[in-house]
Amino acid sequence: MSETKKSAGVAPAFAGRHEPRPLPFDPSKLRGLSERLIRSHWENNYCGAVKALNVVEQRLAAMLDDPVLPPYVYGDLKREELLRTGSVGLHELYFANLGGDGEADDAIHRVLSRAFGTFSTWEAEFRRTANALAGGSGWAVLALGPEGDLHNYWAWDHTSGAPGSRPLLVLDMYEHAYHLDYGAAAARYVDAFMQNVDWEEVSRRLADATASVGTRYETWDQTSTPG
């Protein structure tokens, strides 16, 4: 089959072949987050999103063949694609930054102090951003922007994100992330989350992201460090 004859249906963009990743930690071992909660979250919300994304990609391919389809109807499904892509990606980042001891090392402390003034300012802002989403839905995300800048982002749902930014630490504030264990006490869930952060994973992400941001970040890094 020639390159140009491949139908959209089997092209990677529309293949719908995403597979869930297993939990990267033992869900019975987290502090303050029950195995029941984590398993339900992984199975229903994360795996559900993977399944839905596959369905959506394949439906998009079928819709592309319909020449009279109004663009806005296509757009409705493109919104669902973005929503599910965000849900899959953010859940993978979330589970992968859990399972640690909650202790950030010196290098992380230095980087976050440089960006936010002090480490505790960073932590206060990250928690406040998370708590701002209590009772609703969304994510709090520490991310490295394309200029090497670090920010905590407020994300209202799975479709939200800063363009070109690289998520380093991701906290799910959808109620399915905590209600089974904490009911409406979202701030106590945030406490529990912080005690289970795998900061080594965050460091790995920061190293990857910094490498890709490149020279600009290094420059910024030096000029903004007073003696």
Added chain:
Amino acid sequence: MSETKKSAGVAPAFAGRHEPRPLPFDPSKLRGLSERLIRSHWENNYCGAVKALNVVEQRLAAMLDDPVLPPYVYGDLKREELLRTGSVGLHELYFANLGGDGEADDAIHRVLSRAFGTFSTWEAEFRRTANALAGGSGWAVLALGPEGDLHNYWAWDHTSGAPGSRPLLVLDMYEHAYHLDYGAAAARYVDAFMQNVDWEEVSRRLADATASVGTRYETWDQTSTPG
């Protein structure tokens, strides 16, 4: 001043010192997009967003010092921060991918054919995603995801984006991007935009993004290329 005493107000995350970037092309030379439109877009919408982002970052720092502030009020300004961050970043990407001749080279054709089946399937989907936003607001974005996957994303406003994805080609569908020239005829604006795409910039972004995605992308690249 000790590291920990630096106030949030002068920390980079709250510094509010973003500067607008000049237009990277001569705005009198685009085909089908008037100098008046481009200058208004750059000055009012883009520079306005830079200014607003600076204000918001500094207000966040001031708010952080208020211990009784309800988190949701802080969250309201965090939303504005994300909105302005998205507007600044996407506008910079948009202007930087204009000013070209609209002709994608063979390498781009190959990459997009591989991901979408054919180049024209890619283009049809990109245009349909853009046209789905006609009469409202948003962006159509071709982006490389963290797994090396390529997708056209539908973004409803400046806050939308797929987590960890790298924008390669960005098309502004806010009405301020075309009404002065085309009124409600959004599809004609999309035609004009496509004739001015700077595909060399897209290639540079793809090279940068691919480098950072690394091995996984290369692997995918090979396995999904039938002989």
Added chain:
Amino acid sequence: MSETKKSAGVAPAFAGRHEPRPLPFDPSKLRGLSERLIRSHWENNYCGAVKALNVVEQRLAAMLDDPVLPPYVYGDLKREELLRTGSVGLHELYFANLGGDGEADDAIHRVLSRAFGTFSTWEAEFRRTANALAGGSGWAVLALGPEGDLHNYWAWDHTSGAPGSRPLLVLDMYEHAYHLDYGAAAARYVDAFMQNVDWEEVSRRLADATASVGTRYETWDQTSTPG
């Protein structure tokens, strides 16, 4: 004090004096919805929204006095006002349409059959709209529009609604409405909700709303009823 000297702070629009309404039924008596869930929902989510709305209204009054405040910062708090207004109003409608036996009378059957083809078509669409929001947040709302038309509306969050429409039956699909009892099994929660609908309240709302829609509704009512 003269009319024009009254400060915005004590004017009704900015007074911040909303009071929670008590539950209009015995929360230990619902079928399939636990007292613990209902009490947490009422106290934390509904009463929390009332409290927040009061804070927001008073903050708006204070902000109005600041002549250099950028409009978009004011807008951020106006969004929170709409969000909380929606949450308060929808929760009041929700609790008030619970506590019944789930049996719609003949008049309701006739009205919904006329609008949707059959009562079961209405119910299927209402449930599907609700289930579309599973795992996230939002509301399913049966409402009478300003032309006397009946529709089930999909609402993504508390800010969503059709202009001028009158909600008749309101179903909360935020995860706080069911996770404590059903975890991720949203469809089972929808089943439970339907068994507790107070259709007499729905009839009262319909009568009120129809009266206000007036002649146009009556006309439509007759012309669209085939013999």
Added chain:
Amino acid sequence: MSETKKSAGVAPAFAGRHEPRPLPFDPSKLRGLSERLIRSHWENNYCGAVKALNVVEQRLAAMLDDPVLPPYVYGDLKREELLRTGSVGLHELYFANLGGDGEADDAIHRVLSRAFGTFSTWEAEFRRTANALAGGSGWAVLALGPEGDLHNYWAWDHTSGAPGSRPLLVLDMYEHAYHLDYGAAAARYVDAFMQNVDWEEVSRRLADATASVGTRYETWDQTSTPG
């Protein structure tokens, strides 16, 4: 044909038979808003929304027959239904409250003074809410809430609205409402809009809405009027 056999396709909720209403004023006679702008707005944005709503209602009926359709795909089209319903309804309210001389009578002054402290406080807040949406999309809406309360609401797009509220004065802040005449100078468009408000229409809506709110409003009306 029996009541229960009517297919969803011809039921009013899915009929897709909305017809555009003509402009209720002479578009060549507004002050500061060009005939070209108004005609484009009416024809492209409003009539386009009517057409789209008809398509969406009919597609919903067809989708209802598909028993294996995932609810979230149905929900995507329900979102489009709400979006188009909002666009149709708000545009009708907008055009119908234009064409006047911009002078509110004494009764309106009294009502708004009572609710906001002074008429000029009301106007300042309405304008600020509108200007908060400059450069993006949305609506500023003065509405009577179900308790007889008056508020200016900030609406981000056509899907936004306070539950059960009755819009009295509606200002379109989508860029298609002003860019042809004012470019990015949104505040000047708001000035022009205010000079063309048909306050008699607003009074009629207030009378209708007050009648339907009924006794609660009268009570509030009296107790909140200081001597």
